[in-house]
Structure formats: C-alpha cells, structure tokens
Amino acid sequence: MATASRVIRVLCVDDEPDLADMAAAFLKRDGDRLSVRTVESAQEALAVLDGDPIECIVSDCDMLGTNGIELLERVRTAHADLPFILYTGTGPEAVASDAISAGVTARRWPATPPRTNASTTGTDTGSGRCRLGPTGTSPTE
Numbered sequence: 395m396a397t398a399s400r401v402i403r404v405l406c407v408d409d410e411p412d413l414a415d416m417a418a419a420f421l422k423r424d425g426d427r428l429s430v431r432t433v434e435s436a437q438e439a440l441a442v443l444d445g446d447p448i449e450c451i452v453s454d455c456d457m458l459g460t461n462g463i464e465l466l467e468r469v470r471t472a473h474a475d476l477p478f479i480l481y482t483g484t485g486p487e488a489v490a491s492d493a494i495s496a497g498v499t500a501r502r503w504p505a506t507p508p509r510t511n512a513s514t515t516g517t518d519t520g521s522g523r524c525r526l527g528p529t530g531t532s533p534t535e
Contacts, residue, residue: 399427403446406432407439407453407465417452417481436460440468448476455482455493466496 404421408414414432421430431446433439436457442448451469455462462480469478477499 401429402427402449404428404430404450404452405439405442405446405448406430407434407436407451407457407462408432409434409454409457409459413454417454421452436462436465436468439465443469443473450477450479452479452481455480463492463496466493466498470497 406414406418406421408417411432411434414434418430418432421428431442431448433442436453436459439451439453443451451465453462453465457465460468462482466478466480469476474497478497480493480498
C-alpha cells in the first residue's frame with residue numbers, strides 16, 4: 395500500500411517578485427512535496443504566518459523596509475522553532491553574524507571564487523558555488 399507524502403508548507407519572502415518566483419520554482423523542482431507561497435515583504439510574511447500553518451520560511455536578507463534578519467527576529471518571538479532559511483546576494487561577512495545571532499536555521503551565501511591554498515597541498519578551498527549549510531558552519535565548508 396502506497397503512503398501519501400505529507401506536503402510541507404513553505405513561505406518564500408523576497409521583495410523582488412521575479413526572484414521570489416525563481417526561488418519558489420527552485421524549491422518546487424522535486425515535485426509536490428513542498429507547497430510554496432510567495433510574498434513580497436516582511437509585513438506580508440507576518441500576516442500570512444498569523445493566519446496560515448506555515449512550516450518553513452525561506453527569505454531574502456536584502457529587502458526594503460524590514461530586512462530578512464529583522465523578519466527572522468520577529469518570527470522568533472512567536473515561533474522559536476520554525477525553520478527559517480536566509481539567503482542573500484551580498485557577501486557572507488555582511489550578514490553572517492547577525493543571522494546566526496537572530497537564530498537562522500540555515501543560510502545561503504553567494505559564491506566565493508575558488509582559491510588554492512598554496513601553503514598546504516594545493517587543494518581547492520572554495521567551490522565557487524553557493525552552499526547551503528546549517529548554522530555554525532562556514533558557507534564555504
């Protein structure tokens with residue numbers, strides 16, 4: 395007997411509608427396991443969260459008005475355990491400390507160029523791609 399998969403309700407927040415749609419399409423690429431709703435502001439996200447059973451938030455960090463870290467802080471006051479994934483197009487140094495302090499579940503930073511560590515074995519220490527990792531790890535690990 396086949397068991398139906400439970401659908402996970404995700405809220406995607408980005409003040410640029412095209413990027414929100416792109417993020418939603420990326421999340422939905424593996425089929426119907428995720429139900430993704432997009433909004434264009436932190437205020438809209440909070441309103442949705444008050445009325446709908448959201449199970450995860452994926453948010454841009456750089457937004458006009460209330461940014462992603464401020465949204466995360468507000469979400470944490472009422473939903474301490476709600477998974478919150480933060481992504482940004484700016485460098486990791488700009489937001490990493492604030493995001494981790496605010497309780498981000500995971501983060502996605504932009505790529506760092508591949509580099510060689512000549513002082514050791516010449517191994518590649520950067521992938522040149524974005525990485526998604528749990529808090530407490532470097533974005534380039």
